[in-house]
Amino acid sequence: MTSQATKHRLGKVFGLGLGPGDPELITLKALRLLRACPVVAYPAPEGGASFARRIVARWLSPAQREIVIAVPIESARFPAQAVYDRAAGEIAAELAAGRDVAVLCQGDPFFYGSFMYLFGRLAERHAVEVVPGVSSLTACAAASGAPLAAREDTLLVLPASLSEQLLLCRLAEVDAAAIIKLGRHFAKVRAVLERLGLAAEARYVERASIAGEERVLPLAAVGAETVPYFSMILLHRRGAAWR
Amino acid sequence: MTSQATKHRLGKVFGLGLGPGDPELITLKALRLLRACPVVAYPAPEGGASFARRIVARWLSPAQREIVIAVPIESARFPAQAVYDRAAGEIAAELAAGRDVAVLCQGDPFFYGSFMYLFGRLAERHAVEVVPGVSSLTACAAASGAPLAAREDTLLVLPASLSEQLLLCRLAEVDAAAIIKLGRHFAKVRAVLERLGLAAEARYVERASIAGEERVLPLAAVGAETVPYFSMILLHRRGAAWR
Numbered sequence: 001m002t003s004q005a006t007k008h009r010l011g012k013v014f015g016l017g018l019g020p021g022d023p024e025l026i027t028l029k030a031l032r033l034l035r036a037c038p039v040v041a042y043p044a045p046e047g048g049a050s051f052a053r054r055i056v057a058r059w060l061s062p063a064q065r066e067i068v069i070a071v072p073i074e075s076a077r078f079p080a081q082a083v084y085d086r087a088a089g090e091i092a093a094e095l096a097a098g099r100d101v102a103v104l105c106q107g108d109p110f111f112y113g114s115f116m117y118l119f120g121r122l123a124e125r126h127a128v129e130v131v132p133g134v135s136s137l138t139a140c141a142a143a144s145g146a147p148l149a150a151r152e153d154t155l156l157v158l159p160a161s162l163s164e165q166l167l168l169c170r171l172a173e174v175d176a177a178a179i180i181k182l183g184r185h186f187a188k189v190r191a192v193l194e195r196l197g198l199a200a201e202a203r204y205v206e207r208a209s210i211a212g213e214e215r216v217l218p219l220a221a222v223g224a225e226t227v228p229y230f231s232m233i234l235l236h237r238r239g240a241a242w243r
Numbered sequence: 244m245t246s247q248a249t250k251h252r253l254g255k256v257f258g259l260g261l262g263p264g265d266p267e268l269i270t271l272k273a274l275r276l277l278r279a280c281p282v283v284a285y286p287a288p289e290g291g292a293s294f295a296r297r298i299v300a301r302w303l304s305p306a307q308r309e310i311v312i313a314v315p316i317e318s319a320r321f322p323a324q325a326v327y328d329r330a331a332g333e334i335a336a337e338l339a340a341g342r343d344v345a346v347l348c349q350g351d352p353f354f355y356g357s358f359m360y361l362f363g364r365l366a367e368r369h370a371v372e373v374v375p376g377v378s379s380l381t382a383c384a385a386a387s388g389a390p391l392a393a394r395e396d397t398l399l400v401l402p403a404s405l406s407e408q409l410l411l412c413r414l415a416e417v418d419a420a421a422i423i424k425l426g427r428h429f430a431k432v433r434a435v436l437e438r439l440g441l442a443a444e445a446r447y448v449e450r451a452s453i454a455g456e457e458r459v460l461p462l463a464a465v466g467a468e469t470v471p472y473f474s475m476i477l478l479h480r481r482g483a484a485w486r
Contacts, residue, residue, distance in 0.1 A: 024272035130385040142373040
């Protein structure tokens with residue numbers, strides 16, 4: 001009877017938050033589950049290397065099956081429906097066979113992560129557990145050397161892809177803000193912050209926590225054409241509210 | 244010469260983000276530094292136990308010196324200047340003697356953490372490194388079983404202590420929000436969300452990730468008088484934007 005039950009046990013999906021990039025910023029829980037799952041799945045740009053896999057490469061075993069979710073470059077910011085449909089199908093087959101699947105997520109799975117596209121396809125019919133990770137938001141604050149938010153601050157997180165008008169409108173009234181996923185939107189965002197008189201105090205952070213790649217700069221020192229997608233601007237209107 | 248240099252080495256402060264409460268949500272880096280520091284400092288309510296210390300109690304050694312920062316209850320939400328002045332002085336004395344000091348921080352040190360009061364007093368004259376941790380924000384999202392924010396969402400973090408007017412005004416225009424540090428402000432916040440028609444979809448989360456203590460409830464099921472300080476309401480106006 002035990003062996004019957006074992007045979008028919010369904011697998012579980014673990015959405016593992018792996019942190020911002022430094023392998024040492026993984027949690028004990030994510031590491032334990034990563035090692036325990038016979039299958040790992042992760043997104044990768046079509047034809048390129050997976051950043052999430054790179055974070056944990058040292059802990060993967062050749063015995064683990066790897067499911068690569070190849071996301072077409074041009075739709076990197078929006079879900080490629082067919083790609084996620086297929087990946088969800090592959091993962092569901094592993095679950096049906098009783099195997100647990102670890103989905104590797106840079107940062108935190110539920111903080112602007114592409115994990116949500118698998119979650120939306122799997123959570124209704126399968127057991128899914130999300131393991132929170134260190135998000136880019138607090139990793140960038142640590143890199144920048146200043147608190148993100150304090151006491152009664154309101155803190156707004158805005159994707160850089162929003163329109164200039166919307167950015168102007170939203171940023172006009174908050175105490176602290178993080179403008180994320182800058183990439184090709186950097187010049188627009190910098191112009192908005194200059195117009196609001198917020199540029200001088202803002203800090204630009206890219207590739208936080210990644211050894212040899214992390215950069216923290218004042219906005220004026222940033223070359224707009226070199227800004228990667230994984231970068232953000234942090235600002236705090238009140239100045240040193242924590243003193 | 245080496246021994247001279249060793250003698251005069253100044254200590255460093257590590258602000259260690261320990262995550263939301265589950266000891267397994269500590270990062271490898273925070274654990275390594277916690278074990279390596281001869282001195283640990285942590286806040287505790289006057290006459291009570293330290294929550295930050297509880298998270299890592301299993302890894303502390305009797306050889307480590309512990310500095311308790313006893314925060315008076317009535318000023319828990321605002322810095323007790325004299326208390327932090329004294330703690331910063333005690334820590335500075337350890338640094339001058341060449342000993343590294345780990346400051347234990349629940350969640351993330353720079354996300355609304357009391358660490359900022361020590362940071363403001365120590366960072367100018369001493370080496371301070373902040374190790375980001377899993378924040379309550381993403382831990383609560385994981386517990387609630389729904390993404391915090393997705394794609395082009397704006398995400399607003401609001402302390403529950405803000406006035407009813409300000410809460411109404413700020414919440415009227417965001418896609419997703421987290422209202423943090425609820426405690427005695429819960430009834431006011433619930434009334435605001437009801438007025439905005441947002442109460443039905445909102446989720447209440449308390450003590451996320453803590454075994455046997457985590458609770459996730461619809462707002463209507465929450466008894467306002469039982470709400471702890473470490474709790475939040477998560478809401479998402481767009482519904483299932485990740486499908």
